Amino acid sequence: MPTINENFLKMEKNYLFINIAKKIKAYSDANPEKAKNIIRMGIGDVTLPIAKCVIDAMKKGADEMSVKETFKGYEDSGAGYEFLREAVSDYYKSFGVDVLADDIRINDGAKADCGNIVDIFGDDNTVLITDPAYPVYVDTNLMNGRKVIFADSNEENGFAAMPDQNVHADLIYLCSPNNPTGSVYTKDQLKVWIDYALKNNAIIIYDAAYEAFITENDIPRSIYEINGSKKCAIEMCSLSKTAGFTGMRCGYTVVPRELVVKASDGTEVSISQLWGRRQGSKFNGVSYPVQCAAAAVFTKEGLREIKQNIQYYQENARIISGVLNELGIKYTGGKNSPYIWLKCPNNIGSWEFFDKLLEEANVVGTPGAGFGKNGEGWFRLTAFGDRDKTIEAMERFKKII
Amino acid sequence: MPTINENFLKMEKNYLFINIAKKIKAYSDANPEKAKNIIRMGIGDVTLPIAKCVIDAMKKGADEMSVKETFKGYEDSGAGYEFLREAVSDYYKSFGVDVLADDIRINDGAKADCGNIVDIFGDDNTVLITDPAYPVYVDTNLMNGRKVIFADSNEENGFAAMPDQNVHADLIYLCSPNNPTGSVYTKDQLKVWIDYALKNNAIIIYDAAYEAFITENDIPRSIYEINGSKKCAIEMCSLSKTAGFTGMRCGYTVVPRELVVKASDGTEVSISQLWGRRQGSKFNGVSYPVQCAAAAVFTKEGLREIKQNIQYYQENARIISGVLNELGIKYTGGKNSPYIWLKCPNNIGSWEFFDKLLEEANVVGTPGAGFGKNGEGWFRLTAFGDRDKTIEAMERFKKII
Numbered sequence: 001m002p003t004i005n006e007n008f009l010k011m012e013k014n015y016l017f018i019n020i021a022k023k024i025k026a027y028s029d030a031n032p033e034k035a036k037n038i039i040r041m042g043i044g045d046v047t048l049p050i051a052k053c054v055i056d057a058m059k060k061g062a063d064e065m066s067v068k069e070t071f072k073g074y075e076d077s078g079a080g081y082e083f084l085r086e087a088v089s090d091y092y093k094s095f096g097v098d099v100l101a102d103d104i105r106i107n108d109g110a111k112a113d114c115g116n117i118v119d120i121f122g123d124d125n126t127v128l129i130t131d132p133a134y135p136v137y138v139d140t141n142l143m144n145g146r147k148v149i150f151a152d153s154n155e156e157n158g159f160a161a162m163p164d165q166n167v168h169a170d171l172i173y174l175c176s177p178n179n180p181t182g183s184v185y186t187k188d189q190l191k192v193w194i195d196y197a198l199k200n201n202a203i204i205i206y207d208a209a210y211e212a213f214i215t216e217n218d219i220p221r222s223i224y225e226i227n228g229s230k231k232c233a234i235e236m237c238s239l240s241k242t243a244g245f246t247g248m249r250c251g252y253t254v255v256p257r258e259l260v261v262k263a264s265d266g267t268e269v270s271i272s273q274l275w276g277r278r279q280g281s282k283f284n285g286v287s288y289p290v291q292c293a294a295a296a297v298f299t300k301e302g303l304r305e306i307k308q309n310i311q312y313y314q315e316n317a318r319i320i321s322g323v324l325n326e327l328g329i330k331y332t333g334g335k336n337s338p339y340i341w342l343k344c345p346n347n348i349g350s351w352e353f354f355d356k357l358l359e360e361a362n363v364v365g366t367p368g369a370g371f372g373k374n375g376e377g378w379f380r381l382t383a384f385g386d387r388d389k390t391i392e393a394m395e396r397f398k399k400i401i
Numbered sequence: 402m403p404t405i406n407e408n409f410l411k412m413e414k415n416y417l418f419i420n421i422a423k424k425i426k427a428y429s430d431a432n433p434e435k436a437k438n439i440i441r442m443g444i445g446d447v448t449l450p451i452a453k454c455v456i457d458a459m460k461k462g463a464d465e466m467s468v469k470e471t472f473k474g475y476e477d478s479g480a481g482y483e484f485l486r487e488a489v490s491d492y493y494k495s496f497g498v499d500v501l502a503d504d505i506r507i508n509d510g511a512k513a514d515c516g517n518i519v520d521i522f523g524d525d526n527t528v529l530i531t532d533p534a535y536p537v538y539v540d541t542n543l544m545n546g547r548k549v550i551f552a553d554s555n556e557e558n559g560f561a562a563m564p565d566q567n568v569h570a571d572l573i574y575l576c577s578p579n580n581p582t583g584s585v586y587t588k589d590q591l592k593v594w595i596d597y598a599l600k601n602n603a604i605i606i607y608d609a610a611y612e613a614f615i616t617e618n619d620i621p622r623s624i625y626e627i628n629g630s631k632k633c634a635i636e637m638c639s640l641s642k643t644a645g646f647t648g649m650r651c652g653y654t655v656v657p658r659e660l661v662v663k664a665s666d667g668t669e670v671s672i673s674q675l676w677g678r679r680q681g682s683k684f685n686g687v688s689y690p691v692q693c694a695a696a697a698v699f700t701k702e703g704l705r706e707i708k709q710n711i712q713y714y715q716e717n718a719r720i721i722s723g724v725l726n727e728l729g730i731k732y733t734g735g736k737n738s739p740y741i742w743l744k745c746p747n748n749i750g751s752w753e754f755f756d757k758l759l760e761e762a763n764v765v766g767t768p769g770a771g772f773g774k775n776g777e778g779w780f781r782l783t784a785f786g787d788r789d790k791t792i793e794a795m796e797r798f799k800k801i802i
Contacts, residue, residue, distance in 0.1 A: 001571065001601075001602035001603070001662055001663060002522050002523070002526045002571035002572050002602075002603065002604050002662060003522065003523030003525055003526055003571070003665070004521060004522060004523060004662055004664060004670055004672075004675060005520065005521050005522055005523055005524075005675075006523065006664060006665060008521065008675055008678055008679075009664060009670070011678070013678070014678070014681070015678070015681035015682055018478070018681060021477055043475065045474035045475045046474055047469070047472065047474065048469065048472070049466060049467050049468050049469045049472040050466045050467055050472070051467075052467055055463050055464065055466060055467040058463045058690065059460045059463050059464075062456050062459045062460050062463065062690075062694075063456065063460075065450060065451045065456060065648065065649065066450045066451050066452075066453055066456040067450050068448070068449065068450045071448070071449070071450040071451070071645075071648070072648035073446035073447055073448065073645075073647040073648045074444065074446045074647045074648065075648070076422055077419070108509055108650075108685075108687075108688070109685045111682075111683065111684065111685045112683055112684055112685065114683075115682055115683030115684075116517075116683060119406060119544065120405060120406050120409065121403050121404065121405060121406055122403070122404030122405060122406055122407065123406075124404055125403045125404055135682070136682055136683070139682040140682055140683060143520065143679070143682070170402065170403040170404070171403050200402075201402035201403075202402070202403065203403050244472075244474075246474040246475045246685075247466065247472070247473035247474045247475065247476070247686075247688070247689045248466065248688050248689070248690070249509075249685060249686070249687065249688045250688075261402055261403060261405055262402060263405060263407060263410060264404070264407060269405055269410070271405075274405060274406075274409055277409055277412070277414070277415070277416070278409075278544070280415070280416035280419055281416055281512075281516055281536070281537055281540040281541055281544070282512065282513055282515075282516030282517060282537070282541060283512065283513055283516075284509075284510045284512045284513065284647075284650060285648075285650065286509075286650065287509070287648070287649050287650045287651075287688055287691050288648045288649070289459065289463075289649075289690070289691075290688050290690075290691070293463075
C-alpha cells in the first residue's frame with residue numbers, strides 16, 4: 001500500500017477559507033431569509049469587473065487561437081510569452097526597479113508559485129514566517145515537514161515583525177502590504193530584513209501581491225528597491241488584486257540570476273535554474289488568451305482603467321476606517337492596503353466575533369486567529385466589496401458594537 | 402544558507418523537450434537557410450486551430466468578466482465549476498463510464514496534476530513506471546527521492562509492459578494510448594494491471610490523455626471501464642490533444658471516493674480529501690473563460706468539430722505509417738494514437754537518428770532514448786502536423802533511408 005505524506009495529517013483538515021465557507025453555508029441553511037442579506041467582506045476577492053481593454057485583448061487572443069496561422073500551442077519554455085515578461089519588466093521600470101524579463105516567469109496566480117517554490121528546497125531548512133500570515137506559507141511548508149518558526153507581528157510593533165538577530169532561519173516569508181494586517185514595511189525596515197537574510201545566507205520569499213494599493217511614496221513596492229535584495233530575494237506578484245484577476249488567474253515570479261546557493265558538495269547552484277527545472281516538469285505555462293489579457297493590464301489604457309478600480313476600493317477602505325475611527329476601534333491597514341485589520345471589540349475572540357458579526361449583522365469577515373496565534377482577538381475586513389454594500393455593512397457593524 | 406532539494410542534481414539538467422529545442426536552435430543558427438525548411442514532428446503539439454464554438458464560448462466567458470453582474474472572482478473550491486465537472490461526467494457516460502462530477506477536479510493541464518499528485522504520497526514508496534515513458538512520471542518522483550523501478554515495454558511485448566508478479570510496487574504509472582509508443586492496453590491487459598494493483602494495495606496513476614484517438618471499439622478509453630479500478634486508480638485526462646488545448650491549458654483528474662488508504666496509525670485516509678487539501682493550498686482553479694471554452698468542447702457541436710480535427714490527425718498517422726510500411730520499418734502506434742514509434746533504420750541510436758533526420762531531411766522527431774532505456778534505437782514521430790508538411794516530411798524521410 002502506498003504510504004501517504006503524513007505531514008498532511010498534522011495540518012488543519014481544511015484550508016481556512018473552506019472552513020469559513022462551511023460556516024456560512026451552515027448559517028445560511030438554518031436561516032434562509034437572513035442569508036439573502038449576507039454581505040461578504042471575508043475572503044479577499046475583488047468584485048469590480050475587469051477593464052474593457054483587458055477583456056478585448058483576451059478576446060483577440062482567443063480569436064488568434066481559432067485561426068491556423070495564428071494558433072498557439074505549447075509555449076516553448078512555459079515561462080510566459082516574451083511580450084508579457086517584457087511588459088512586467090517595463091512595469092517594474094515605471095517605479096524605478098530594474099528586473100530583467102528573462103528573470104520573470106509567468107504563472108497562473110501567486111498562490112501556486114508560493115506553494116510550489118518549496119519543491120526546490122531541502123526539507124531540513126528552518127522557515128521563518130511572520131505571524132499572522134497568509135496560511136499558504138505555513139501549510140505548504142508543513143506539507144514537507146519543514147521546521148517553521150515565527151516572527152511575531154503584534155499590536156506593539158504595528159503588526160510589522162522585525163527579525164530577531166539571535167534566531168537563525170534559511171527561508172523567510174515576508175508580505176508587504178501585508179495580508180492579513182494591511183501593515184507595510186518601510187524601506188529602512190526591509191533593509192533590516194535584507195541584512196538579516198544576507199547575514200544568515202537566507203532566502204526571502206517576498207509576496208508583493210498588494211503593491212498596487214500603496215499610496216505613500218516612500219513605501220517600497222518591490223523588495224528590489226532595496227540594495228542587496230537580488231542576492232537574497234525571490235519576489236512574487238499577482239494580477240488578482242491589481243487588475244481583478246482572481247477568476248482569470250495570472251501572476252509572476254521573479255528569481256534574479258544573482259540568486260545562487262551552494263549544494264552540499266560545494267558546487268554553486270542557480271535558484272533560477274532549479275526553479276526552471278521544477279516548472280519544466282510540472283507546469284506548461286499560462287493560457288495564451290490569459291497572457292494577452294495580462295499584457296493589456298500593463299498598457300497605458302490598462303493601467304489607467306485598473307487605477308480607477310483600485311481607487312474605488314481605496315475609498316471603501318476609507319469608509320471602513322472612518323467607522324472604526326468613529327467607534328474608537330484600533331486597526332492597521334486600509335491606507336496602503338485593501339485590508340483593514342481591527343481589534344475585536346470588548347476583547348472577544350476572533351471566531352466569537354466572526355459568529356457575532358455573521359449572526360447579528362449578517363456580515364462576513366475573516367477571524368484573525370485563522371492567520372496565526374497573533375491574530376487571536378483580531379479580525380480582517382476587506383475593501384474589495386461593492387460601495388453600497390460596504391456602507392451598509394459598516395452601518396450594521398456600528399449597530400452591533 | 403537554505404539547502405536545496407539535492408534530488409534535482411541527480412536528474413537530467415533539462416527537461417527532454419528543452420534539450421531538443423536547444424539542439425534545433427544550434428542547428429538553425431549554424432544553417433539559417435535550411436532552418437527555414439525544418440518540419441517539426443517532435444514535440445507532441447497540435448497545429449489545427451481550436452473549434453469555433455469553443456472560442457465563442459471563451460469570448461462569452463470573457464465578456465461575462467467585464468460586467469459586474471456576471472463577473473467571476475475566486476472559485477469557491479478551486480475544483481472547477483460544476484457546469485464543467487458535469488460536462489466531463491456526461492462525456493464519460495457517453496462511452497459507458499460512470500464518474501461522479503464531485504470526483505472530478507479541473508486543472509490547467511494534465512502535466513501539472515501528474516507532477517503535483519506525488520505531493521500527497523510518502524517519499525518511501527516504490528514507484529513502478531513503464532519504460533519508455535513520458536519523462537514527467539520519472540522526473541517528478543526523482544525530485545522527491547522516491548525509488549523508481551521500471552516495467553520494460555519493448556519490441557517483444559509490443560511496447561505494452563505487463564506487471565512482474567514477483568515485484569512489489571506502491572504507485573504505478575500507466576499511459577494508454579501510450580506516449581511515446583502509441584501502443585494500447587486491451588481490457589484484459591488492464592485487468593491484469595488492476596488485479597496486480599489490488600494484490601499489492603498499490604495505486605495506479607492512469608494517464609488517458611490520448612483516449613480521443615482510440616479507433617478500435619474494444620480498447621478501453623478509461624481505466625474505469627475495468628472492474629475494481631475505482632478502488633485502485635486515479636485517472637488524468639487533458640483537452641490538450643482532444644481539443645487542441647495545448648496553449649489553452651485545461652484538463653481534469655478523477656480521484657474516486659472509493660480510493661482509501663491507511664495511515665501508519667491505521668486510520669483510513671481518503672485520497673480525494675488529501676488531494677483536495679493539497680490543491681486547496683497550492684492551486685486556485687482554472688481561468689473562468691478557459692473553463693467556459695472547455696465546457697463547449699463537450700457540447701454536441703464541440704464534439705463534432707473536434708472529431709474532424711482528430712480525423713485529420715489520424716489521416717496524417719496513416720500517411721506516416723504508410724511510408725514506414727513501404728520501407729519495411731517496424732513501428733507501433735498510429736492506429737489508436739497520434740504517435741508513431743519506429744525502429745531506427747540500420748540499428749543506429751536514437752540521438753544519432755535524430756541528428757541524421759534533422760541534418761539530412763530537416764525533419765525533427767523525438768529520440769526514443771529520451772523516454773527511457775527501452776527507447777534506445779527507437780524514434781517518435783507525431784501526426785499532429787500540417788497535412789502537406791507531413792507528406793513532405795515523409796517524402797524527405799524516404800530519401801535519406
